[in-house]
Amino acid sequence: MLQDLRTPIDMYVSSPFTSSKTLPSFLLLVSLATSGCAQNRTTEQGEAQITDPFQECIPYSYEPVNAAINNFPGIWETATILANDTAAAAKYQSIIGQIPDIQPKGTEPASSTGDFNGYNYPSSDPDCWWTDTGCTTPKHAGLAADIVSLPEPDSLGYGFDDGPNCSHNVFYDYLAQKNQKATFYYIGSNVMDFPLEAQRALADGHEICVHTWSHPYMTSLQNEQVFAEFWYGEMQAIKLVVGVTPTCWRPPFGDVDDRVRAFAQALGLRAILWQYDSNDWSEGSDGVTSAQIDANYQNLINLADNGTFSSAGTIMLTHELNNFTMSEAMKFHDQLQTAFKYLVPVGVAYNQTQPYVETNYSLPTFEQYISGVTTVSGASNGTAQSNSTTSSASPSSTGQSSIGSGSSSSGSGSSSSGSRAVNSPNGARTALLGIGMLSATARWLFL
Numbered sequence: 477m478l479q480d481l482r483t484p485i486d487m488y489v490s491s492p493f494t495s496s497k498t499l500p501s502f503l504l505l506v507s508l509a510t511s512g513c514a515q516n517r518t519t520e521q522g523e524a525q526i527t528d529p530f531q532e533c534i535p536y537s538y539e540p541v542n543a544a545i546n547n548f549p550g551i552w553e554t555a556t557i558l559a560n561d562t563a564a565a566a567k568y569q570s571i572i573g574q575i576p577d578i579q580p581k582g583t584e585p586a587s588s589t590g591d592f593n594g595y596n597y598p599s600s601d602p603d604c605w606w607t608d609t610g611c612t613t614p615k616h617a618g619l620a621a622d623i624v625s626l627p628e629p630d631s632l633g634y635g636f637d638d639g640p641n642c643s644h645n646v647f648y649d650y651l652a653q654k655n656q657k658a659t660f661y662y663i664g665s666n667v668m669d670f671p672l673e674a675q676r677a678l679a680d681g682h683e684i685c686v687h688t689w690s691h692p693y694m695t696s697l698q699n700e701q702v703f704a705e706f707w708y709g710e711m712q713a714i715k716l717v718v719g720v721t722p723t724c725w726r727p728p729f730g731d732v733d734d735r736v737r738a739f740a741q742a743l744g745l746r747a748i749l750w751q752y753d754s755n756d757w758s759e760g761s762d763g764v765t766s767a768q769i770d771a772n773y774q775n776l777i778n779l780a781d782n783g784t785f786s787s788a789g790t791i792m793l794t795h796e797l798n799n800f801t802m803s804e805a806m807k808f809h810d811q812l813q814t815a816f817k818y819l820v821p822v823g824v825a826y827n828q829t830q831p832y833v834e835t836n837y838s839l840p841t842f843e844q845y846i847s848g849v850t851t852v853s854g855a856s857n858g859t860a861q862s863n864s865t866t867s868s869a870s871p872s873s874t875g876q877s878s879i880g881s882g883s884s885s886s887g888s889g890s891s892s893s894g895s896r897a898v899n900s901p902n903g904a905r906t907a908l909l910g911i912g913m914l915s916a917t918a919r920w921l922f923l
């Protein structure tokens with residue numbers, strides 16, 4: 477039986493997140509009024525030093541995005557191929573012949589919010605539709621299976637969905653302090669709104685995967701929309717802002733079938749799903765308490781302690797969606813580390829040493845990573861630097877082992893202790909609008 481999968485995340489992702497292009501004038505006034513302190517909001521390094529959630533989430537203008545904004549769908553709008561985008565149209569035509577003839581799931585508009593009730597889908601699951609059956613091994617020939625686990629024992633694919641979050645600096649400072657790298661599944665619309673935050677992931681040596689342009693239920697979309705959600709989210713937004721083209725993606729809500737897989741594969745993207753779900757996004761909705769999310773983390777820790785992953789590692793779904801989800805990640809990092817031994821980006825676990833189409837950036841192998849070499853080469857700030865130096869250096873015991881890296885901003889200017897909470901973009905936005913100020917403030921105090 478299919479469930480109504482609508483969640484509060486829908487509200488989050490469908491909100492018209494303020495882009496610099498449409499910035500209301502009163503927010504500009506707020507921005508001007510609060511920009512008295514010395515801040516450089518034009519570079520990744522400058523932006524990374526802002527740790528006040530209010531300041532971080534005030535929209536800013538970034539010229540490369542401004543210059544290209546008309547070449548993109550509307551922020552948070554379901555993508556489709558733009559008129560006059562001949563490159564996108566040509567690419568679409570070149571791959572459409574490889575796509576199985578599978579109809580969109582459900583009926584619009586309900587299906588676009590994850591409501592597939594009443595949709596008559598055969599129980600034989602002919603399309604390997606994860607949302608209905610949890611299927612991750614395609615039924616159609618020639619499609620790679622989804623990644624849901626890790627080949628390395630005692631390892632956890634450490635990663636976070638839905639970023640870049642406008643106030644993620646405290647969280648990223650924490651990860652830098654721990655010399656912990658992760659896989660970040662970025663939404664194209666967030667990348668355009670918070671480009672300097674997106675750049676920080678690369679500068680800090682994390683792995684970036686695609687999480688589509690507007691976070692839709694992908695199986696509900698028409699073919700051109702499926703293509704465009706990948707095209708603009710991946711090849712355009714992340715390439716424009718960060719300077720790399722990812723080779724991995726995660727379906728929003730896990731909603732994938734063989735048609736969507738075929739598009740992703742034709743565009744060079746490996747699908748990464750999960751085996752365990754923290755359900756961290758659901759805290760505060762429908763009576764879900766933080767204690768329940770704690771329990772979900774604890775359950776995974778208990779399984780690791782019991783040797784469940786002694787022959788193969790696993791992946792859990794977690795988010796950088798808001799204050800709570802990032803705080804939970806920091807709260808449980810050390811316990812996960814102890815229970816699993818190895819918290820690694822998914823690409824590292826698979827020895828995916830070239831994570832992007834561009835060849836000037838490398839990830840360490842799994843063996844390098846667990847011996848302390850967590851960064852081997854990189855470029856930062858969206859520029860295509862060519863300073864890559866693949867390391868063969870001996871393992872460091874200090875945990876500070878950025879070798880030949882172009883990154884520079886990790887933790888700089890930060891006083892992160894892991895105890896300071898970070899804020900959700902929703903919270904900051906409502907606070908800026910003068911609504912919900914108390915609840916937002918209370919969160920920072922108590923989380």
Ligand SMILES: [Zn+2]
Pocket residue numbers: 637638687691728729
């Ligand atoms: Zn998501």
